[in-house]
Amino acid sequence: MYREHWPLVCGYLLRRTRDPHLAEDLAQETFVKATRAFLGHRGGSPAAWLLAIARNVLIDHVRRRRTELPLPDPDELGVPPMDMAGLDVRDALARLLPQHRELLTLVYFEGFSLMEVAAMTGPLALLRQDRRLAGPQGLRRDVREHHLIPEFDPKRTRRAVRLGILRTAAVVLAVLLVVSLAAVFGSRLIQERGDRERRMVDVLGTALQLANPGYVIQERECCDISLTGMSFTVDVRPERAMGGFFAGADAQALRVEQDFFGRVQAPPLGHATETSLTYGLYNVGTGNQPKEDMRKVITRLPEGLTALAVVEPARPLNAKDLAAFLTRTGLNAERIVYENRPRSTPITWSMYQLGEGPGEEDDLAGFRRWVGSLRDHDEHNLRQFGLDLPRLRKSAADGLAYAFVTNATVGGLRKIIDDPEVRTVRVADVTYDLQRP
Template structure:
């Protein structure tokens, strides 16, 4: 019976070597294809998980605004959104110090610095850029709200030495906290435009502030309307705080904020001071004589070279 079996072919070393190589190539190709597919699916899956629902908008609203409140001495512009990786999602911000109006203005593309703000796959913010309590000349002025430093007598002397037609960036502190109605009456009487409003008495620390350009303040439909408005600013602050949830607490803490403070400030709605980047020295000399004003602190000066 064994005579019926075909003869085994002679061993061909070359053909065997090529067969082994083909087998290895097929295995490697299959492994690479599986790895690529897993990577693509993981990336798409991670992106879908991180971008599902309103996670992108919420990240911008919560983290972007927290960064601005933590750094009131800067103009912070959300420059680009969103960068998504396997483990995080983030956006870019462009920053520049807030200066007296009339100086050289730079937009987001020409900002002093840019930073990335990122949150993890689980929605937790990574180390925030700039941290908080970053110091500028304006920040020092805000630190002094409620301290009694630089009283009226001293501020009058400072203002007397300055040309009256110079533009100033100043912190105007009230003698007592004003309700929104009282602040509005003050604004209309003096025709001032608050850039940021200070809603907290927190001496030697960064107080909670809100600016008219912050989310989600509705801008006036008519450009002739005054955008810098105490009522509008308070509406924006309260609108933002109302969107915050208890689980946002963990993301607010790295910025030096917490929900209890924010909710109390929004509920009280009292203006302790305001920042003005559009005021002249002449106007500040007028404001400091108002009994509602405790003092005025000049943080920056500029001269409008285009003024006739």
């Protein structure tokens, strides 16, 4: 009996005392008393008999250690007032059947495990109880019958859950709406500060034109603002000789975009897009299409045609000399080449650049004013268009015209190409002037 039931008895005492040494001492005392009282054992479960003795031994031990001390005032101890729910539970226990009350008391108040209760009352005792009344369910039902807790209402619970979900969804949607509105209006206020819209067109639109001198680029619409950036729309068509008929399909609408931080990632048309005029500008300073060859080309053309041509003077001209040359020849410089960059797209300028308008200042003054408005942080965007600040600033500072683009009749070009101050004339396009009688 000792070897078989020692773990059960010692485990019970250890859970109650929380002291291994004390539990072993009390277990020893339990078996001593059991040995003395063995003759009085009436049969039944030895485990239940031993646990009953162990319980009495534990009670005797607690009584021996108990000392009489005066109790302090409950207010000084911070003792909370007696919980009325605890009294209700005890009243409910008192109304249970004795066998039910004994089982609940042993498990929930005395701290015995189910195995120990089974050993004390017999393993069949628990099974013989009516499951409808046994255990906590019987206690809960008895408590409900006396209106100690409210009945569970599934409909009310589902309604409360649905209401909670709706309230949470409404709060989330309201927060998302507020955040979205704040983001939209905040982004717009930030991006519209100062003259940022107009400057975007001046810088990016002009850079697009400089990068693609073979095209006519005109502003269509400005400006679209979104959470992620700003944009404007331009109409683009190849530069052609004046006076011909241009179908509307020749022009296409393109969007120039910058992100929230003012940076361009992929400009429309890229840069150095090739047209017949672009090829003529590539050859400035190369010696290609010399005067003798171009004289033969111009001689073959009917005299009444209007031609788009690149005129390259024998030497670079400053602003004063260029003005004198244009006055003497009667030509109009629609675009001036301010950079000597053979076999590449040179820097060109016109007073009709995108964002510009005809005014009192000449081409060079407008070019210098635009370059002077550029800032170091524009370098990234300029490089996206194949430009950079050092090149632009040097060309503006030098102010030398290496060539210019003009519209003239073929008859006028025959005179210009024989001028000793002209190196060559490269014809890019010709057409009949439908407006001239």
